[in-house]
Amino acid sequence: MTEVVDRPGGSGAAANRTVPNNSAAAGKAGPARAVSRPQLPAQPAVDVAALGEQLLGKWADARKHARDLARHPELHKTEGLTHTEHRSRTFGQLQYLVDHNAVHRAFPAALGGADDHGGNVAGFEELVTADPSLQIKAGVQWGLFGSAVMHLGTEEHHAKWLPGIMSLEIPGCFAMTETGHGSDVASIATTATYDAGSREFVIHTPFRAAWKDYIGNAAIDGLGAVVFAQLVTRGVNHGVHAFYVDLRDPQTREFLPGIGGEDDGVKGGLNGIDNGRLHFDHVRIPRTNLLNRYGDVAVDGTYTSPIPSPGRRFFTMLGTLVQGRVSLDGAAVAASKIALTAAIRYATERRQFNASSHTDEEVLLDYQRHQRRLFTRLATTYAAGFAHEQLLQKFDDVFSGAHDTDEDRQDLETLAAALKPLSTWHALDTLQECREACGGAGFLIENRFASLRADLDVYVTFEGDNTVLLQLVAKRLLADYAKEFRNVDFGVLTRYVVAQATGAAIHRTGLRQVAQFVADSGSVQKAAIALRDEEGQRALLTDRVQTMVADVGSALKGANKLPLEKGAALFNQHQHELIDAAQAHAELLQWEAFTEALAEVTDPGTRKVLTWLRDLFGLSLIEKNLAWYLMNGRLSMQRARTVGDYINRLLVKIRPHALDLVDAFGYGDGHVRAAIATGAEKTRQDEARAYVRGQRASGNAPVDEKVLLARTATSR
């Protein structure tokens, strides 16, 4: 419990905690009811405060500060606005962030920032709880536009533009994507041709497909832009570079001569952001507006770059984009936490159908299916959260310069490309499942699931389309495979490769030991123990990644030496497998992050419960891919059949701790803001129960026709 966040657990959460009704969830009703009472010594307890601190991670202070801010009603999304009204509100909120000194942490200390990259992203992520439009619009302004000037520009650019960008005097755009090219940035068609005569670059849009598109701040607010274009000088195209371009007259807010655009209009969500299109008709800008850190053009038109290889130069410049992916990964986890907090609180109060007694209806969270729906996602959210913390650490290491080799940057890129797809898809899945788990009430905007889901929808395709990102990961895995594990030191990203290279015997043996154990014991129950074993899960998950990569690697062997078209066709024949392998790799990273975090938990009760949750995550992954384990002889039929039962038993164990596990997220009513999670449901039920009791006591209660019929039948 901290000073800056409001009370986690909120208004209605406590009531059901002390005596969870767990009767239907546990196999044997009587004992289960007893087991679920926390006062019995057999039942471990979660130290919510300590777990909460652990979840806040290394940048706890930045998170707390941002969460405190995110509780301010001025920053909350107002539902039901038109997109025009919403845009205007969001722009005002950006100024509010500036006024509250909330968005400058990453900028140079010399300009009033703090050179704190990890803390900046951590705080930024938390804004999603206030309004995802606010988060992303802030991301456009400071995370993309500002960052591009900072990372791609040099000191003169910093001095000239960063103060205005930081203060919001210059709202701006990150104008990279074009209608014709999104994922394939290298092929954008806007040109910046150097004119040595006038010492200017000429920014030009040659055709409609080259219009900049989906650009935040472009439709209304953007006064400036970092425009990505093919740099042409002396008849040579040096590839994509970034240019600072003034877009609108600060007074009239009209486009400057030669610049035009369109409004992208209403979107599926994030309507607080004015996305739009831009095009340039031979717009002239000073030579010095080239953000020249990685490539420069001299007055006479000579091109120079500290990075000789055009390919490497391109990827270095694009590297600034990784911050967006890191942020989305964290924001997706935060949104999943908000949704699960609301849905699980409601499910501990809401009752429907009286299956197990004539009077009391079942609490939703005591239904097995409801537990499956929510707890498996709770487990994944924990895993994604711990994995994000590792990603953030890696990001800070690189951007702070603490560990900033080429290899570090590549590892960071690959790690972000692996985790962002999983966490953003997971957020959509979780928001939807929570919405459905709350029925019609879940569909009301006052409960926020549908609103958050609509806003987060685009997280899965922007800042790198998830499917494309996973292919980047797959290519890296294949490259590592091709190197035959010679270069083994690339950190968490390819830990499995490390294992393969340095300790293949351990893992292989681990797996064989497990298999042997099952064969020896021949006992279904003992087989489950092996699956629950950390090393058993690790062996299964690791082996799957290794084998999948090796299989595709073998199939593609020599593809690079084939004629281009044939090589591409061969590659395409294995595209589905490749993406699956990348996903398996990313899931393993999540599982490892969860397991490493577990090692840091000191409280035994918390560790016990979190271990169940980690097992649930691991077993859910194994269950999802059970066919693979069976087809490839990694699990026997008999053992595979125990997985589902073991998951069901974990659900029952986790049930009494569900509220603690969401309370540890640390989000209070001011963040959750769901009518459904305020205890209102319990109040309504108490009132209804009191009414029925009173009616019975008064003797005025009508007799049920069914009861009457039963009596008549008996009396005959």
Add this chain to the structure above:
Amino acid sequence: MTEVVDRPGGSGAAANRTVPNNSAAAGKAGPARAVSRPQLPAQPAVDVAALGEQLLGKWADARKHARDLARHPELHKTEGLTHTEHRSRTFGQLQYLVDHNAVHRAFPAALGGADDHGGNVAGFEELVTADPSLQIKAGVQWGLFGSAVMHLGTEEHHAKWLPGIMSLEIPGCFAMTETGHGSDVASIATTATYDAGSREFVIHTPFRAAWKDYIGNAAIDGLGAVVFAQLVTRGVNHGVHAFYVDLRDPQTREFLPGIGGEDDGVKGGLNGIDNGRLHFDHVRIPRTNLLNRYGDVAVDGTYTSPIPSPGRRFFTMLGTLVQGRVSLDGAAVAASKIALTAAIRYATERRQFNASSHTDEEVLLDYQRHQRRLFTRLATTYAAGFAHEQLLQKFDDVFSGAHDTDEDRQDLETLAAALKPLSTWHALDTLQECREACGGAGFLIENRFASLRADLDVYVTFEGDNTVLLQLVAKRLLADYAKEFRNVDFGVLTRYVVAQATGAAIHRTGLRQVAQFVADSGSVQKAAIALRDEEGQRALLTDRVQTMVADVGSALKGANKLPLEKGAALFNQHQHELIDAAQAHAELLQWEAFTEALAEVTDPGTRKVLTWLRDLFGLSLIEKNLAWYLMNGRLSMQRARTVGDYINRLLVKIRPHALDLVDAFGYGDGHVRAAIATGAEKTRQDEARAYVRGQRASGNAPVDEKVLLARTATSR
């Protein structure tokens, strides 16, 4: 091609048809390019017009009429409206439907209707393409409110209220759900107590949980309502009955005395409908306002009913709800068709990354993963569509009275409960996948995926929560199992039971034959032939349902004889399996419907292509549940490993016919209305290509730095 719909295929669809670029999709690029040219005799062709007619089904005329109407811009959703504006527009559209004589087909001929239940629902479903709010608001008015008066009331009620309901003079509510009870309708707490002294019913809301909630037309428009309440007379509660209640003064539009309410506010979608809450404080209505077809109260308070069992009476009255489920099933299929039409058209034009050539970029639909994402959903959409046609037929049989026994009604209920969950979840999944497959453009409202998805979201929980419905199906399957297959004649619903009872040997043998075949041949390729075989798929899918039901049935044996709490706990321990079994059953029904429809296709080319699509559906189901088949010894490891490859080969075969398969849905530009599917993308690419060509011809094209470097390296 029909007169009433506009040109399927739309403006931009034709261009890519003649020479689909299939190079990357097929294993060997050269020959594949040749194979994909329709003029070669080896390539079958789809008879789009004939297939389109088949898809329109038995009520083709009603569908065509409704589609013609749905093209009218007056009925289209205007995006970006506030919920207040949207509500007002939708109400106006209801009047437009009345004026165009579009919504009275199901009502009695004597009152200007046509007594045509199947045609009515078929037409109603198509309105989803104009605006789902319009569809559902029309459903509230005529499908729920009007239907309740028609089916639960008697002639006096019909004469008194139906004309006003039909003409929209009386907009009204179907006030069943309460804040405290949604899925468990039998437990609603609103009471209707008969007062013999005044010959009135007193409608009363005893506490907050008993407020009617999520009720369409309640917040603003509803003048009347069919209110569901516990009927109490002479001290006996006869269970839930329906009462006609005037809500608002037709002049002032204010609530009548004793009635109050609240606006449910903004929702995740369907904001054209004014959902709200209602409560009643001892509101008195005439005795004759009881809709008394299935239960009546005499002047002296004597209760009578043609159905002695209160349980059966309740389910009979609720039976009118099935129409809603049938309609949602059909509307979900229609929305899936719209989404796939747009996404597949775009994917045949959009290009990104030049993997297989130095100049041309790949068409998205030639990527294997893209084919997987879209074609598997295309196959499921066909299956769901054919299954829906069977459901509609069954519905019409019952409601027309042609086949209206108790058993028919139960079969209809179970069939609707099985199909509605699958098709509505499928629609959300398809809309989302199509939106993601179109990247950032997919997120723009102008391309409609996000808008349709938001509106259809609640389809999965209203008119019967999908998870609850599947449990109803499971219970029916268990009941049939318990009967040991004595009553075998319940039509399509339990065809597998029929098979089990009358031809178990055939199926068992079928499965064994397949297994034997694989064992004998030992050939992976031949095993794939067996999987592709219709009987092979049927055997696998059928066996799974049978075995799952039998397994759970055995586990639950005697649960009914246990004390209530223990029985419920045992049941709950198997809830997850039960729901999975119900889903497997529903999937089998879809597969069978697809297979039966296939038998009606006369054109050999069409049949060939549709057979691939059916196989893709069947194999996708088998792949999804591959772990089950392996764990239970139904497939060998070797054979299981062929499933994925076989699916990949089917994708390549289907690729050249993708546009034909969506064109056969028969939706034109006026229905699809997605900027992305108008051919604009191709136009942009043609322009870009012409520009590049022109630049090269002029000799002014800049040289790529990479090319320059390569040249330099060579010249050294």
